[in-house]
Structure formats: C-alpha cells, structure tokens
Amino acid sequence: MIPLNDAGMVSGLICGVLFGYVLENAGFGSPAKLTAQFQLRDWSVFKVMFTAIVVAALGLYVLKVTGVMQPDAVFVPSALLMASAVGGALVGAGFAVGGYCPGTSVVGFFSGRLDAFMFLIGLLAGTFAFAGFYGPAVQAVMGMWEVQAGDTFTDAFGISEVTMLIILVVALIAVFWMGTWFERRAKGPVSADEAVAGAGSRN
Amino acid sequence: MSNMSGLGARPIKPFWPPLIAGVALGLVLLMTFVLTGHGLGATGATTRATAWIGLQMAPQITQSNAYLGPMVSSGNPMASWITWQVVGVALGALVAAYLGGRFKVQLDGAHSVGTPRRVLAALGGGVLAGFGARVAAGCTSGLGLSGAATLGVSAFVFLGLFFAVGLIVSRLVKGV
Numbered sequence: 188m189i190p191l192n193d194a195g196m197v198s199g200l201i202c203g204v205l206f207g208y209v210l211e212n213a214g215f216g217s218p219a220k221l222t223a224q225f226q227l228r229d230w231s232v233f234k235v236m237f238t239a240i241v242v243a244a245l246g247l248y249v250l251k252v253t254g255v256m257q258p259d260a261v262f263v264p265s266a267l268l269m270a271s272a273v274g275g276a277l278v279g280a281g282f283a284v285g286g287y288c289p290g291t292s293v294v295g296f297f298s299g300r301l302d303a304f305m306f307l308i309g310l311l312a313g314t315f316a317f318a319g320f321y322g323p324a325v326q327a328v329m330g331m332w333e334v335q336a337g338d339t340f341t342d343a344f345g346i347s348e349v350t351m352l353i354i355l356v357v358a359l360i361a362v363f364w365m366g367t368w369f370e371r372r373a374k375g376p377v378s379a380d381e382a383v384a385g386a387g388s389r390n
Numbered sequence: 391m392s393n394m395s396g397l398g399a400r401p402i403k404p405f406w407p408p409l410i411a412g413v414a415l416g417l418v419l420l421m422t423f424v425l426t427g428h429g430l431g432a433t434g435a436t437t438r439a440t441a442w443i444g445l446q447m448a449p450q451i452t453q454s455n456a457y458l459g460p461m462v463s464s465g466n467p468m469a470s471w472i473t474w475q476v477v478g479v480a481l482g483a484l485v486a487a488y489l490g491g492r493f494k495v496q497l498d499g500a501h502s503v504g505t506p507r508r509v510l511a512a513l514g515g516g517v518l519a520g521f522g523a524r525v526a527a528g529c530t531s532g533l534g535l536s537g538a539a540t541l542g543v544s545a546f547v548f549l550g551l552f553f554a555v556g557l558i559v560s561r562l563v564k565g566v
Contacts, residue, residue, distance in 0.1 A: 199477075200477065209411060213408070222560060238411075242412065262540070263542045276552070278529055279553060281522060284559060284565040286512065290531040293479045294479065297483040302512040310519060339542055348541065379402050380402055387503075
C-alpha cells in the first residue's frame with residue numbers, strides 16, 4: 188500500500204541526500220543568494236519552491252485520483268492559523284537577519300560556511316528558549332484561530348482540489364514572469380561564482 | 391570559469407536553472423510522501439538534538455520540561471527518521487558542493503558586514519528561526535514546502551507571513 192510508511196534509516200538517508208543535493212545545486216547554501224529573494228534581486232527561492240510545490244501537489248493529486256493512494260494517506264499540518272502566522276513571521280525574520288532557514292543552514296554549513304554553523308547553534312538556543320517559555324499561556328496562543336472544518340483548503344473552505352491546483356499553476360507562472368522582470372532590473376540572479384566568493388562580492 | 395574554489399580546485403559550475411531545480415525538488419518531495427506518508431523537514435532534527443543536549447547537560451530539568459520531556463521519555467530522542475534525513479541533507483549538500491567546485495570554507499558575509507556583525511546576525515537569526523519553528527510546529531521545509539504540497543491552509547499562512555516579515559526585516563537589518 189502507498190504510502191509505504193517507511194520510517195527507517197535507509198529511506199531517511201535517501202530522501203535527505205537527494206534533498207540536500209538539489210538544494211545545494213539550486214544555490215540555496217549561499218546566504219547572499221537566499222537573502223537576495225527578500226531584496227527582490229534574485230527570485231530563485233520563490234521559483235524553486237513554487238515549482239516544487241506544484242510538481243508534488245500535482246503528483247499527489249494524480250496518485251489519489253488513480254486510486255494508487257488513499258485520500259487521507261499523507262500528513263497534513265493542522266490548521267492552527269495563529270501558530271502558523273507567528274511562526275512564519277519569526278522564521279522569516281530569522282531568515283532575513285541570519286541569511287538562512289533551518290534546512291538551508293545545514294546546506295550552507297556543509298558547503299563550508301561557518302556562519303551557517305553559527306545559525307545552527309542559534310537554532311538550538313532558540314529551541315531551548317521556546318522550551319523554557321512553553322506552558323499553558325504559550326499553548327493557549329498557539330491554539331488560537333484553529334480552522335475547525337479541516338486542514339486543507341478543500342476541507343476548510345470547500346475549494347476543490349482542482350481549483351487549488353489551477354490557482355497554484357497560475358501563481359507559479361506569475362512568479363516566474365514577475366521574478367524574471369525584477370531580476371533583469373537587478374542585473375541577473377546571484378551566480379555560483381558570486382555565491383562562492385561570498386556576500387558583498389557584487390558591488 | 392572565472393575563479394576556482396579551495397578544495398581540490400575544481401572549476402565552479404553554475405547553479406541549476408530554477409525550473410530544473412524546482413522540478414527535481416518536487417519529485418524528491420513526492421517520493422518522500424510515497425515512501426513515508428509525510429514530507430521533508432529540518433527542525434524536527436534540531437529540536438531532537440536540543441532535547442538530547444538537554445538530557446546530557448541537565449537531565450532532570452529536561453525530563454520535567456513540558457516541551458522536551460515527552461521527547462526524552464522514550465529513549466534516545468535522536469533515534470528518528472528525521473535525524474537520518476538531515477544527516478542525508480548534509481551528505482547530499484557536501485557532495486553537490488564538492489562536485490560543483492563550490493565548497494569553500496568561509497564566514498560568508500564577513501566581507502559585506504564584517505566578522506563580528508555577521509556572527510551575531512547568524513546566531514540571532516538562528517534563535518528567531520528556532521523559536522519560530524517551534525511555535526509553528528515546522529519550518530520552511532517541513533511546514534512551508536511539504537504542507538503546501540498537501541494544500542494545507544497553515545502552510546500558506548506560514549509562507550505569507552514568512553515572506554512579508556522577511557521583506558520588511560531585510561530592509562531594517564543588514565545581516566549578510
């Protein structure tokens with residue numbers, strides 16, 4: 188039965204190696220390239236993420252309508268909107284300041300970047316801080332704005348999966364079109380040469 | 391190629407075009423869903439590492455902590471799929487950086503903002519992201535990317551706020 192629900196070492200390593208290999212080849216070990224997304228100079232983060240979301244979402248849809256996969260077979264995060272909003276804001280702020288998100292800091296460190304190791308140390312410290320604050324008050328805030336009807340757009344708001352997929356494809360085309368326009372204005376995305384030379388090499 | 395990196399002095403290869411990288415990432419994510427029933431992540435492993443460190447340094451405090459306690463009650467918190475996945479990310483990134491001639495030991499950002507400021511920014515950014523990922527119960531990979539592929543509402547809320555706040559903060563603070 189698909190999914191196989193394999194929680195073993197081999198599947199973890201295989202998925203992880205491929206994930207890290209693709210992220211580094213996309214340029215996502217470089218904080219100069221990653222933060223250039225927020226400066227709207229390099230839209231690779233959006234282009235890659237959106238493309239991946241659309242490819243995986245279409246794939247999951249095809250597996251479901253062909254009956255290969257059960258409708259509720261994959262994990263969907265709970266629709267706790269306050270927690271997602273506050274967490275997204277903090278991770279976005281941390282990305283803008285530190286130059287990485289958690290996954291890309293691993294990629295940065297293993298492409299030789301010592302600042303990415305500092306970011307990883309910070310991640311552990313931030314997790315300790317959260318554990319220190321954790322209690323009924325934090326739990327109450329994190330439980331606010333939960334969508335009771337369901338976790339997906341289909342269950343929560345009655346928007347069909349096909350409609351969502353069409354919206355995502357249109358958004359993907361818009362991201363590529365708009366992103367490429369911004370990148371031309373800013374003399375192109377951050378190249379591998381510039382990324383290896385380090386932030387500040389283009390001036 | 392205009393310059394060479396340190397290790398092995400392989401010529402620097404360009405990054406993959408975003409469309410190619412995106413399709414590849416989407417297929418890896420889809421394969422992960424098929425194999426495991428869930429997507430890719432990162433902070434699942436750093437959170438377990440935090441619990442493990444806590445257990446070594448202050449076992450009683452860690453065991454009685456409301457958040458870390460349940461993680462250490464049933465043996466080694468590191469024994470998990472996500473730990474292997476993040477080990478894999480490290481290996482995959484290392485191989486890709488080496489083969490692409492892009493492995494270079496450096497404090498990236500030291501040229502642009504200076505060493506002390508870069509170290510503080512990287513640490514501080516990590517603290518914010520580490521705290522935030524626990525509030526959201528996921529990070530850019532685990533909640534943003536993987537959750538969005540399942541058309542989860544919270545993933546899109548996360549990504550919207552992630553981008554909006556990142557856009558503003560990157561104009562206020564220069565950390566790289």
